[in-house]
Amino acid sequence: MSLTEKVDKRAHILAIAETLFAEKGFDGTSVRDIAQLANVNLAMISYYFGSKEKLLEALIEDRAGYTIGIIEELSKNQTLTPWDKIDKLVDFYVEKIFNNFRFHCIMSQQYNHTRSPEIKELIINIKTRNLEQIKKVIADGQKKKIFCKVDIELTMASVFGTLTHVTNSKSLYCRLWKIEETDDVSYRKKITPRLKTHLKQMMRAHLDIKNEE
Amino acid sequence: MSLTEKVDKRAHILAIAETLFAEKGFDGTSVRDIAQLANVNLAMISYYFGSKEKLLEALIEDRAGYTIGIIEELSKNQTLTPWDKIDKLVDFYVEKIFNNFRFHCIMSQQYNHTRSPEIKELIINIKTRNLEQIKKVIADGQKKKIFCKVDIELTMASVFGTLTHVTNSKSLYCRLWKIEETDDVSYRKKITPRLKTHLKQMMRAHLDIKNEE
DNA sequence: GTTTAATTTAAACGTTTGTTTAATTTTGTG
DNA sequence: CACAAAATTAAACAAACGTTTAAATTAAAC
Numbered sequence: 001m002s003l004t005e006k007v008d009k010r011a012h013i014l015a016i017a018e019t020l021f022a023e024k025g026f027d028g029t030s031v032r033d034i035a036q037l038a039n040v041n042l043a044m045i046s047y048y049f050g051s052k053e054k055l056l057e058a059l060i061e062d063r064a065g066y067t068i069g070i071i072e073e074l075s076k077n078q079t080l081t082p083w084d085k086i087d088k089l090v091d092f093y094v095e096k097i098f099n100n101f102r103f104h105c106i107m108s109q110q111y112n113h114t115r116s117p118e119i120k121e122l123i124i125n126i127k128t129r130n131l132e133q134i135k136k137v138i139a140d141g142q143k144k145k146i147f148c149k150v151d152i153e154l155t156m157a158s159v160f161g162t163l164t165h166v167t168n169s170k171s172l173y174c175r176l177w178k179i180e181e182t183d184d185v186s187y188r189k190k191i192t193p194r195l196k197t198h199l200k201q202m203m204r205a206h207l208d209i210k211n212e213e
Numbered sequence: 214m215s216l217t218e219k220v221d222k223r224a225h226i227l228a229i230a231e232t233l234f235a236e237k238g239f240d241g242t243s244v245r246d247i248a249q250l251a252n253v254n255l256a257m258i259s260y261y262f263g264s265k266e267k268l269l270e271a272l273i274e275d276r277a278g279y280t281i282g283i284i285e286e287l288s289k290n291q292t293l294t295p296w297d298k299i300d301k302l303v304d305f306y307v308e309k310i311f312n313n314f315r316f317h318c319i320m321s322q323q324y325n326h327t328r329s330p331e332i333k334e335l336i337i338n339i340k341t342r343n344l345e346q347i348k349k350v351i352a353d354g355q356k357k358k359i360f361c362k363v364d365i366e367l368t369m370a371s372v373f374g375t376l377t378h379v380t381n382s383k384s385l386y387c388r389l390w391k392i393e394e395t396d397d398v399s400y401r402k403k404i405t406p407r408l409k410t411h412l413k414q415m416m417r418a419h420l421d422i423k424n425e426e
Numbered sequence: 427g428t429t430t431a432a433t434t435t436a437a438a439c440g441t442t443t444g445t446t447t448a449a450t451t452t453t454g455t456g
Numbered sequence: 457c458a459c460a461a462a463a464t465t466a467a468a469c470a471a472a473c474g475t476t477t478a479a480a481t482t483a484a485a486c
Contacts, residue, residue, distance in 0.1 A: 009463095023326070024326055024328070025238065025240055025322070025325075025326040026238075026240075027238055027240035027241040028240040028326055028328075030442075030443065030444080031443085031444060031445085032442085032443085032444090040464090041463095041464060041465055041466080042444095042445090042465095042466090043445085043446080043447090043464075043465070043466090044463085044464070044465090045444095045445095046444085046445060046446075047462095047463075047464080051444075051445075052444065052445090105325060108321075108381065109238070109322060109325070109326070111381060111382070111384075112238075112318060112322070112381055113236070113237055113238040113241055113322070115237070115241075120384065124384055124385055124388065127382070127385050128385065128388070128389075131385075131389075150411070150414070150415075151407060151410070151411045153386070153389065154375065154379070154407060154408060154411040154412075155411070155415070157375050157378045157379050157382070158371055158374070158375040158378075158411075158412075158415060160374075160378055161371070161373075161374030161375040161376070161377055161378030161379070162367065162370050162371040162374040162375070163374070164374055164377065164378060165370045165371075165373055165374030165377060166367070166370050166374070168321065168324060168325055169324070169340070169370070171324075171333065171337060172337055172340050172341065172344075173366070175337065175341070176341075176344075176366065194364060194367060195367060197364070198363070198364045198367040198368070198371075199367075199371075201363070201419070202363075202368070202371060202415070202419045205418035205419045205421070205424045206414070206415045206418045206419060208418070208424070211418045211421070211424060243472075243473065243474080244473085244474060244475085245472080245473080245474090253434090254434060254435055254436080255435095255436090255474095255475090256434075256435070256436090256475085256476080256477090257433085257434070257435090258474095258475095259474080259475060259476075260433075260434080264474075264475075265474065265475090
């Protein structure tokens with residue numbers, strides 16, 4: 001078997017695990033579930049990853065890598081105004097979370113319930129680095145007297161929290177807006193532009209120095 | 214054994230289960246864990262509740278009852294201005310979520326991962342009824358030309374999402390603000406006033422008709 | 427005090443869990 | 457082809473799981 005096929009197999013297991021962990025939770029998913037759905041022998045999971053927990057760690061490491069670079073670039077950019085940056089941040093995170101909603105789902109469960117200190121550390125580090133970069137964007141806008149004084153950490157909590165809430169409340173919104181719950185595409189098409197508009201509008205009012213109290 | 218003692222024992226099991234479910238997740242908690250920590254015989258859980266899943270249902274039914282009444286009363290109140298109502302809603306939900314953060318934690322995991330249609334229905338109903346009442350408050354403010362046009366559902370998502378995000382990101386904020394993670398009291402004292410201020414400020418800017426675009 | 431019902435117990439039930447084993451097949455290399 | 461390494465397999469492992477049993481204890485009723 002060639003190297004690429006081997007990588008593919010590993011990646012395939014990761015993808016299946018991602019789906020199942022997101023759907024049924026880490027503890028609600030057995031390695032047999034994963035093996036069966038991935039069409040691999042049960043023992044292959046230990047063979048590739050060592051254990052169920054290591055599989056989760058591998059999944060997180062694999063999926064979590066790519067965000068920070070984009071945000072760093074954005075925060076350093078000199079040609080964009082702080083308002084532009086906020087808009088771009090909103091667009092980026094909305095897209096990101098809907099492209100990776102399964103992974104995002106796993107992150108939120110693990111963040112609360114993991115027994116593995118390694119995984120907890122991993123998640124906190126990712127979140128902290130994200131937060132630091134965005135802090136810079138808002139602080140820069142404040143220094144330029146464009147943004148008013150706000151609680152930066154909680155402002156970020158509102159952005160991330162809104163996103164998480166919407167992805168996690170899919171069943172509720174599907175019922176409200178009469179969308180078939182199985183129809184991921186329709187949901188996404190309906191919700192993402194709305195979400196972008198809402199977050200930008202809210203941030204614009206919230207950060208605008210003209211609205212300072 | 215008297216009736217009150219029986220109720221106490223049942224309630225005691227529920228309380229222990231609440232703690233463990235919140236801490237380790239439903240699937241991550243065994244009925245033996247619960248029985249041991251509650252100092253009752255393993256079989257008592259089946260005896261009182263029938264099954265582990267029924268225990269969870271009983272827990273949700275027990276804890277979810279009391280919110281709606283207060284919100285209904287508030288939304289009907291004629292003497293308060295829409296702004297007052299928003300402030301009161303924020304105060305109420307911040308307090309509520311920090312008084313019941315364990316239950317809130319269970320609700321968010323179950324909302325995504327429950328295999329029980331009954332529990333899912335239960336949660337969606339609770340959320341829908343809450344949303345309906347708050348919709349009325351915002352719609353009333355809009356009718357009175359005090360609030361501007363906003364996406365009501367997503368505005369609520371921002372409020373609830375912020376709250377959930379803050380309670381679920383305790384470890385992160387504890388590290389940021391240098392609080393011992395075990396020190397629940399300090400965390401709460403630090404975060405709740407800040408959260409109330411932030412949410413009120415954000416909602417004021419977001420809803421104010423003067424900021425309409 | 428006796429009888430009946432409710433409660434509590436220890437033990438066992440059959441499954442399912444994550445992981446390991448040891449044998450087998452496939453692969454890459456000289 | 458031959459050989460070593462890697463990949464894959466079916467089977468087995470002990471431990472933990474949710475639940476049930478049947479006996480023992482306590483409480484309530486008469």
